[in-house]
Structure formats: structure tokens, C-alpha cells
Amino acid sequence: MAPGAALLRGRALVLEADILAALESVVEAAPFRHMTTPGGFLMSAAMTSCGTAGWVTDRTGYRYDRCDPETGKPWPAMPESFRRLAREAAADAGYAGFATDSCLINRYLPGARLSLHQDKNERDFTQPIVSVSLGLPATFQFGGAKRADPVARYPMRHGDIAVWGGPSRLFHHGVLAIKDGEHTKLGRQRINLTFRAAL
Numbered sequence: 687m688a689p690g691a692a693l694l695r696g697r698a699l700v701l702e703a704d705i706l707a708a709l710e711s712v713v714e715a716a717p718f719r720h721m722t723t724p725g726g727f728l729m730s731a732a733m734t735s736c737g738t739a740g741w742v743t744d745r746t747g748y749r750y751d752r753c754d755p756e757t758g759k760p761w762p763a764m765p766e767s768f769r770r771l772a773r774e775a776a777a778d779a780g781y782a783g784f785a786t787d788s789c790l791i792n793r794y795l796p797g798a799r800l801s802l803h804q805d806k807n808e809r810d811f812t813q814p815i816v817s818v819s820l821g822l823p824a825t826f827q828f829g830g831a832k833r834a835d836p837v838a839r840y841p842m843r844h845g846d847i848a849v850w851g852g853p854s855r856l857f858h859h860g861v862l863a864i865k866d867g868e869h870t871k872l873g874r875q876r877i878n879l880t881f882r883a884a885l
């Protein structure tokens with residue numbers, strides 16, 4: 687994809703059953719919600735988090751928070767299967783020792799999208815980001831360091847993992863509107879797990 691980035695097709699399928707079961711319990715404790723951007727827009731992807739820190743946005747800005755603003759309580763613990771998958775996928779991509787403390791979980795219903803942005807709320811940009819795609823397929827947009835850089839497109843399917851680090855860590859990226867469909871295990875939705883070293 688780019689220097690420092692790797693696409694591991696089907697890499698999550700070895701732990702699929704564990705991941706889907708763990709996902710269910712996280713979402714039970716911290717349900718998906720649509721958050722507001724600092725500009726006042728409601729995001730079309732619904733989100734939740736697990737781990738020491740969760741990514742949140744509201745009118746005051748973007749940040750990582752140890753507590754879920756909906757409940758005031760700590761986010762659900764990072765399931766062991768999540769932690770292991772993130773560490774092993776990062777190692778496969780050349781980032782040994784990735785220690786994630788935050789998993790942002792995005793839920794896209796058909797039509798939902800994520801516009802081109804950079805992930806720059808994390809403290810340490812030497813750590814990669816690991817993204818696990820589940821459910822309905824999506825098209826990733828993957829640009830460059832500048833917003834105006836040319837954008838490539840990559841299809842992402844259930845079980846695919848992308849790892850972004852090194853020179854591509856701060857590249858712009860997004861997700862095109864999800865097409866309608868039905869996934870055998872997840873139904874009419876796409877779920878993305880994004881593992882970060884946030885704090």
C-alpha cells in the first residue's frame with residue numbers, strides 16, 4: 687500500500703469466533719453511539735471503545751478519555767483476543783511489541799462513511815495503527831501526508847487487517863459510503879476495530 691503499511695488479507699479469521707463473542711460483550715457494556723464533531727456534525731458511523739482509553743469527540747474537540755462520557759465509568763477492558771490479534775498482526779507487518787491500550791470500534795450501516803482525515807490524537811506516532819474489518823465490505827481511501835495528495839482505493843473484506851505505521855502513520859485516510867448488503871455473520875453492517883497506542 688505504502689512504505690510502513692501492510693494489508694493482511696483474512697488475517698482476523700483465525701480468531702474470528704473469539705473476536706465476535708468479545709465484540710458482543712463490549713458492545714453490551716458500552717453501546718454504540720453517534721458522536722458530534724467539534725464542528726457540530728453528527729458522525730454517520732456509530733462508535734464505542736474498549737481498553738484503558740477510548741476515543742471521543744464532542745463540541746469541545748477530539749481526545750482520548752479513560753471513561754465513557756455516556757456513563758462516566760471506565761471503558762470495558764480490552765478482551766484478550768483483541769489484544770492478541772492486534773499484537774500478532776502488527777508483528778506480521780514488522781512492528782514487533784505493539785502494545786495497544788485503546789480499541790475504537792466503528793459501526794457502519796449501509797450509507798455510512800468516514801471522510802478523509804488523519805489519526806493524530808495519539809501520543810506516540812512511532813506506534814502503528816491496526817485496523818480489523820468485519821461484516822459488509824468497504825472501500826478504504828488511502829492518501830498521503832497532505833490532504834490534497836492523490837488517494838488510492840483498497841477493498842476491505844470481512845477478516846482483513848491493515849497495519850499503518852512508520853512513514854504512512856499520519857497519512858490521510860477514509861471510508862467510502864458502505865453499500866447495502868447482508869453479511870452471513872454480522873448482517874447489514876460493517877464493524878471496524880482500530881487498535882491504537884493512545885496514552
Ligand code: MD3
Nearest residue numbers: 792815817850854855856857859878880
Ligand atoms: C492510514 N477507521 O477510526 S482505520 C478511524 O474503517 C478510521 O473505520 C477506519 O480511520 C474504519 O480513525 C479504519 C483506517 C486507517 C486508520 C489509520 C490510519 C487508515 C490509516 C493511519 C494512517 C494511515
Ligand code: FE
Nearest residue numbers: 803804805859
Ligand atoms: Fe482514522
